[in-house]
Amino acid sequence: HVEAKKLRDSSVLLDAVLIGGSDNKKLRCLAKSTGGYCFKPESIKNALKLCELEVMLTASERPATSLPPLSALMRLAEQVFGSNQNFPLDLCTEDSVPARRSIPQLAQPVKTLEQALEASTKRAEDDSAAAANEGRSGAARLTPRGDRGAGGSGGRGRGVSVGNGAAVRPGRDENQGRVRRLLREMRGLLQSPHPAVGVYPSQHDMGFWRVVMEGPESTPYSGGTWLLYILFPDEYPAKPPEIRFETPIKHANVNSYGKICHPVLGRSYTTDSTVRSILEHIYGLLLNPDYVDPVDSSLALAFFQGEGDYEAKVVDHVQRYAQTTRAEWKDKLTNEGGGASSSAADGGAAAGGGGGGCAGGPGGRGGGRGGGRGGGRRRPVLRP
Structure with missing residues (x-):
């Protein structure tokens, strides 16, 4: 419980790889308490595949998960520590690997x-027309004195303030x-x-x-x-x-x-x-x-x-x-x-x-x- 709390408080993501015939249930529990993986490869081939997984190389590639309360997790561990059912091993075989985040x-x-080309062309034309109208409307509402030097019609990179409080955002040309x-x-x-x-x-x-x-x-x-x-x-x-x-x-x-x-x-x-x-x-x-x-x-x-x-x-x-x-x-x-x-x-x-x-x-x-x-x-x- 102490080790798990320290890991959680330090925002540590712990992955574990068990090697050999023994099964370290405490290590398995610690890894799961941080939202990490716990593997036990049964062959050199699976161990090599494990080292090549995107989700092992970059944690940001993993699906978003919510960690259970540490107290509840530790109580569960104490109750069923002799069983592997509640803390199953993650699989990395030829036919099964951990999931990656979706888009x-x-x-x-x-x-x-x-x-799609017809619809996108029409949408692009509408957007261009709207942008042009927005620019003309903004230019018409600019005050003739003072504002022109601070960010008038010549400033492409700054954006132009218009009468309704909106602005022509920088980067429009790039988009x-x-x-x-x-x-x-x-x-x-x-x-x-x-x-x-x-x-x-x-x-x-x-x-x-x-x-x-x-x-x-x-x-x-x-x-x-x-x-x-x-x-x-x-x-x-x-x-x-x-x-x-x-x-x-x-x-x-x-x-x-x-x-x-x-x-x-x-x-x-x-x-x-x-x-x-x-x-x-x-x-x-x-x-x-x-x-x-x-x-x-x-x-x-x-x-x-x-x-x-x-x-x-x-x-x-x-x-x-x-x-x-x-x-x-x-x-x-x-x-x-x-x-x-x-x-x-x-x-x-x-x-x-x-x-x-x-x-x-x-x-x-x-x-x-x-x-x-x-x-x-x-x-x-x-x-x-």
């Missing part, structure tokens, strides 16, 4: 690209730049679509898209179809979008939470990088995974061992999780308001690829395309 945009309805860029990306994808990719932007947030991607033929991913999402940050295009697989996928360069390890989403991204080119790179990973710099070390090792186990694992995973067709995904997304992520996301943390977070940025794991089968069987770089 609210997944509940938003989506439209086809054509419908409009993001909107224009997103509209340009939509038009580009509509004019030159990827043959294996369907795009469905949100009805309420043009900076959130759902994507359906078919697996390429003559690969272990043939016959599978995956749901992904794209989340464009407020700083886009200065910062890259976040793209994750929602449907579980077993891939050397995709972690258990669908995060994709590729430089185009990190250090190789530029403001000139189009969404279509990024999607082409992701599709390229299905054609030619990078086994040399993986986020799923166990899967990469299975490939290099060359005993057929790698292909069998991937094919089995595709058969279990990725059999919803592209047409079925379109029907679910457009006819059910876009809330089709539950079945895909439920298994995302339980049956995805590797565990580790891959920023793809400076110092991160690159995930290029040069490590595929055609380049010879080089030894993988393993990073626990």
